[in-house]
Amino acid sequence: MSKEISQNLIDRFKQEYNGRKEAKVIERTVTKNGILNSSRNLAADVQSTPVFSIDLDTGDVANQKQSGRCWMFAALNTMRHDMKNQFKVPGNFELSQNYTFFWDKFEKSNWFYENIINTAELDTDDRKVAFLLNEPQGDGGQWDMLCALIEKYGVVPQSAYPETYNSSKSREFDTLLNEKLRKDAVTLRNLVNSGASRTDIDERKQQMLSEVYRMASYSFGEPPVQFDWEYRDADQNYHREAGITPKAFYDKYVGWNLSEYISIINAPTADKPYNQTYTIDMLGNVVNGRQVKHLNLAMDDFKQAAINQLKAGQSVWFGCDVGQHSEAREKGLLDLDVFAEDELFDIDLSMSKAERLDYKESLMTHAMVLTGVDLVAGQPTKWKVENSWGKKVGEKGYMVMSDAWMDEYCYQVVVQKQFLTEAQRQAQAQTPTVLKPWDPMGSLAYQD
Template identity: 40%
Template sequence: MTLIDQPHTSVSGALTSEAVSGFRHRFEHDSNAVRMQNAVTRTGLDDVALRRERFVAIPSSVSNRLDDWKVTNQMKSGRCWLFAALNLLRVGTKKRLGMKDFEFSQNHAMYWDKLERANFWLGDIVSTATDESASRLVTFLLSEPLGDGGQWDMATSIFAKHGVVPQQAMPETESSSNTGKMNSLLRKHLRRSALHLRALVAAGEITDTVEAARLDALEGVHRILGVHLGTPPETFEWQWTDDDKNFHRDGELTPQEFSARYVTLDLDDYVCLVDDPRSAHAKGEALTVANLGNVRGGSEVRYVNAPIEVMKQLAAASIVQGEPVWFGCDVGQQVLRKEGRWAADLFDYDGVYGLDLGMTKEDRVLAGDSAMTHAMLLTGVDLDGDTPRRWRVENSWGDSNGDQGFYTMDDSWFAEYVFEVVVKKSALPESLRPALTSSPRVLPAWDPMGALA
């Protein structure tokens, strides 16, 4: 019996006028529903649903705070994962330079990510060229050839291969801060190229012909990126004045040389822990996602599936020891953006609608209601003994919201909506160490753990 032949549960299809009349009657005779209608049609939903007593119970002070710097601003782009990674790197670099205000070039990192990711994607297109065009993998690949989002291991692959530069060596452009139009044209070029490459393979063209077409497509990406983002420097002159007014000159440097001299972290020492809440995936297991990455020959995207309480403990310990923590989360849920407060129960949406909207973290992932959407830095934690109560968050949305761009996360929000933290491998408990070297479980390309911040 084929899937098509298998019996299905019969469902009555039509929406009848009788059903709608019943809905309307019950709504109009529900005083709370009418009251909420009156409120929400004149006032924003979050203003109506906000639990005020919960909001005022989340002070912004924390017992351990690292940040004494200004936040960055990714503007109208999805580069949060790169901003967060570079913000982590700059903590040590600022100390080495003696400069409180310093930024790496986020444009430089994005340029190389997009060129490398286009190369990665075109390779996947060629390797799946004999698959049916309607296959799930080919459909998935064509659905999003190139976006702004990424993962921790993708950032480290870019830094390891292409180095980093100060912002003045490759400053922001209109398109680096507003990537929509550039990305649209890149996707169009890549999709057109994909059809051409698949046609060449279907026609039986030799490998050299296919490879030449792939490189031609990649050169088109290079051209588009050059127009929008500028050309990354092969070398640049580096000199600066520190905060004590002392002048320094280091001459002409390549991005790799600048990275070697001024980045203080060994990125090979770090691992990304993930809270995959699905019961089918055991804690302590290594995970990866098929077709996820950006640099051919770079680091694989590897997660260690860890209990959320362990992730909290390791993140708090890192902050106490003086180092912020890169983390990924589902930022759109239970967040009061302007005031900069986050808590798992900050808004009473159930009370507004008279419905039970509650789901567990596992249910939200299984139902497609939650996944990692944003990356930031944890720069503070409020501890009661060894127990975290709330966290201070450095965002990359500018300084107009929260505490000049810093936010306060109640610990309840961490448990429900944080998916990833990056910590030193040496900090892992013994129960998680085997996952550093074991063969990871390979999740399909469309798995929610492959969501990009």
Template identity: 40%
Template sequence: MTLSLTEELLSKYQSQVENDPRSRLAINACWKTDPLEVCLQRQKVYQTNHVFNHKVESEGRPVCNQKSSGRCWIFACLNVMRIPFCKAMNIDEFEFSQAYLFMWDKIERCNYFLNKMVELAQRGEEVGGRLVSHLLHDPISDGGQWDMLVNLIARYGVMPKKCFPESYSAENSMRMNRILTSKLREFTNELRALVSKDGDDSLIQETLERMMGDVYRIVTICLGVPSKTFTWEYYDKTKAYNKVGPITPLEFYNQHVKTVYNIEDKVCLVTDPRPTNLYGHAYTVDCLGNMVGGRKTIYNNQPVEKLMNFTAESIKAGEAVWFGCEVGKRFAGKLGIQDISVHDFKSVFGVEVNLGLSKANRLIYGDSLMTHAMTFTAVTLNDENQAEKFRVENSWGEDRGEKGYLIMTDEWFKEFVFEVVLDKKYVPEDILAVFNQEPVVLPAWDPMGALAKTV
């Protein structure tokens, strides 16, 4: 049975809208105004305040801005890391170089992609098949996952932003990405031709080295070449002069950062409520990575209540928390409010929006996926020690929310947060044991890998 949109049926729909006073009012209101702004509930906005009964001792300054790039995962990590670092160094303001990790991720990820293209060609995957086609669609996006950060920092370290500042392509990555995407597709064609001609490993290796030379040139022209060593000079809170270096970025991390924030002591927990993906099991996503021979992206799947409780415990202990979510739904962007009741869609459109499906079904039907990473810095707990709201440090500058900080309700957390990263000491042993499992491999296009494909 099919439905045809006949003139009679369309006239019926038109009459229903035109004869409904609420619909006529909504049409006028939405004529020159953002529909989401029209749906805002004034009372809900007035009831929102940035006062919390548990907060990390000192939030990082300044509020960062990733601008027109998909580097949220890098910003969120470095925002978490700088809080204990600033305390240890006795400084008020500091930024790690986001561009530094971004540069190495681009280079490593291009190498990972090209090696993966060789592997897939050798095992007979067709270029028109779903897997290769999916990977070629967006081979070098800006997004990333926690285990990718571990790969980068463990190998390349970190450095102050003053020693490797932003460039145009770091803040506006689209042009660079298009150049790299075009070259990676060109290189894939050449590599597949080599494999089909039974090219030996030495010839493939030689070809990959040449290709990566071109990639390195493109990336460093756009983002810059970091010095092998740097010297960082600064004044602490007492106005005393201090100097670190000359030192390599890896030495800087190992000697001055790792002692207060060891990235390898952190674990990633996700909540995926789809019936096919059981809690208490480990998962990974096929072809999702950024470093050849690097650490795999592993998801430890747990109920959302556990993620929320562990996050609250971490904040109570003074440690901020990196997390991944779907940022676009039930979010008053300018005001920085993440609350499932901040918009009243029913009154404006006559229908509910976003919550017609369960969290599991939104994943299944393509209506939800991780799109953004940020940092939890505060929480309010009720008399039963349950979280009611969270304070969120974003990386979109100071123009949104409370000078760059958002507020999130517990209901929003349950619906749209998918992932948190915590120190092992806040996670029970039975949950940590899940990381010892052989992970179930989800397909490359699974929504749980979406944060690493976000631009």
């Protein structure tokens, strides 16, 4: 039988509280200043000086503004870093995040429709159907989803397809599109359950997609089929490329073989043994496009792969839980010691990384770029992070992440296969175990 809170118990708690000589001092401090200000540890600033033994020159920091496109910004930033080295594009050059955003919205709509059709015979309160309907599409994503878009549509410079109101402030569009997708789900489920042919269902779905294309074009602009690009490089030499297509632009100016770039995760939960691969049911954007696939490695191996790529002069896409134990919005500090809430309240908040994942305390929420690391006696002590929140955060947009924080709250890095061991490459080639749609390793980077 459940037990209620008795008045005697409350009286006991009051006595215990007032028996603490520091209670009223802390009460006055916290009620006046808030929890974070009252527990701020300035010692974290000292140990997070922005100096690194390996420090890549990657140019100006971008700004995703009020949108959940961090995964796109981070991925396109790693590519523009390479373009900066190869073609001397100016430091403020950016690839168009609006372009990949348009096609992601369009493809995610089709992905949703297909999943609705495939689950149409299940009740709407079935967990899979409820999962789909909870958020038919959103701004978030993962590395492999960005690769699927690029492999199909290429990329363009931001000058050829600039930002719009709706790409920088995506909530209005997302709300309307999700309303439409749920309405369309009613129609598609009714068609399937009434015995309509797949031909009839596809014809209706195509009408729906035509409407999505129109909504996206009105909101983001219709994406270019080909475009002209001109720029002056860092040496002030003039360059012009006329009539190039997005895919040809990617091939010529980025040129990465995306199949060589793989996702590594650190998920120390009992259901995911290390050195095995995983995918997530119903996670993706491009139907028949690149599959989301993760190789799970122990943290030391996870970090070593990132260090190997940084040593080779290439930045690293990574995913983390940015809001945990961090002063990320102003100082740009990702450090376990930045706040001492447990000491302030005299409570034990300790959980293992696996426990935080299993008990829904943490998961990946944000993607950024590793552009440096400080190695002492060959071991990392802190990492340089390029964010996409503009130049006002941290050191002109760059943040400092302690190695201990990485251990606890980093979940994903993307590296080239060449920076793995042979055994790790063989493990990555395995057929992945399929995880449930709501598994924490299927979380999407979306933080704005």
